[in-house]
Amino acid sequence: MTTPKHPLTPDEEVIRAQEMRVVSELTDEQRVLRMADELRRGFAALTNVSPAVSVFGSARTAIDHPEYRRSAELGRKLGEAGLAVITGGGPGAMEAANKGAREANALSVGLTIDLPAEERVNRYVDLEVHFHYFFCRKVMFVRYASAYLALPGGFGTLDELFECLTLIQTQKIRDFPVILIGVEHWGGLVNWMRDELVRYHRISPEDLDRILLTDDLDEAVERVLAAVARQQIADTG
Numbered sequence: 001m002t003t004p005k006h007p008l009t010p011d012e013e014v015i016r017a018q019e020m021r022v023v024s025e026l027t028d029e030q031r032v033l034r035m036a037d038e039l040r041r042g043f044a045a046l047t048n049v050s051p052a053v054s055v056f057g058s059a060r061t062a063i064d065h066p067e068y069r070r071s072a073e074l075g076r077k078l079g080e081a082g083l084a085v086i087t088g089g090g091p092g093a094m095e096a097a098n099k100g101a102r103e104a105n106a107l108s109v110g111l112t113i114d115l116p117a118e119e120r121v122n123r124y125v126d127l128e129v130h131f132h133y134f135f136c137r138k139v140m141f142v143r144y145a146s147a148y149l150a151l152p153g154g155f156g157t158l159d160e161l162f163e164c165l166t167l168i169q170t171q172k173i174r175d176f177p178v179i180l181i182g183v184e185h186w187g188g189l190v191n192w193m194r195d196e197l198v199r200y201h202r203i204s205p206e207d208l209d210r211i212l213l214t215d216d217l218d219e220a221v222e223r224v225l226a227a228v229a230r231q232q233i234a235d236t237g
């Protein structure tokens with residue numbers, strides 16, 4: 001007989017919790033309450049954070065890498081334009097974007113997450129909201145931002161980027177700008193999407209047209225501000 005084991009990850013706690021060999025302290029009802037509590041806390045903490053942008057990017061960008069400086073510059077420019085900057089509150093590009101926002105005296109937000117290799121919130125976050133469940137945290141990235149910007153990154157960044165693109169494509173959220181910073185980093189992916197996804201009708205050309213791919217941080221900020229202005233007109237009109 002196999003010995004029951006505790007869930008190893010938050011996902012295992014949810015997805016495999018019904019298996020006899022995974023024991024958990026939580027009942028499903030308690031789990032649902034915990035999820036609801038995370039959403040409630042997130043909504044309460046972020047309700048006045050507007051206008052804001054969500055900035056995604058690698059947790060691994062080294063502090064002495066040019067990419068870190070560019071990410072900080074992006075955060076600063078967004079902050080100077082009057083935008084709150086929401087990141088995952090972790091290290092690397094997230095930290096850099098928070099640093100830039102702080103330098104611009106803008107609100108610097110970190111949506112931190114329980115991870116096995118526990119890392120502290122970066123020191124440039126002014127408003128931290130902590131999450132156990134990735135999916136609750138994702139709601140916050142999407143709900144409180146008027147645009148999504150992705151700096152070079154890995155799986156986490158790709159996941160967040162495609163989450164936003166899917167929600168826009170399926171009209172679950174408004175047509176907010178999705179901006180990829182770094183032509184060299186993102187160019188190959190965009191080409192692949194054109195050559196494979198558009199060409200073989202897996203997405204529509206408009207799905208790709210809504211993505212701005214640029215190295216120009218000012219162009220990125222202008223695109224965000226134009227969208228914020230459009231949204232404000234739509235909200236008041």
Ligand code: AMP
Nearest residue numbers: 056057058059088090153154155156157
């Ligand atoms: P990656 O591109 O794989 O480095 O993942 C970065 C993205 O995933 C960020 O935009 C974060 O939202 C999330 N993420 C990954 N690692 C962390 C971390 N240590 N702290 C907070 N968020 C993280």
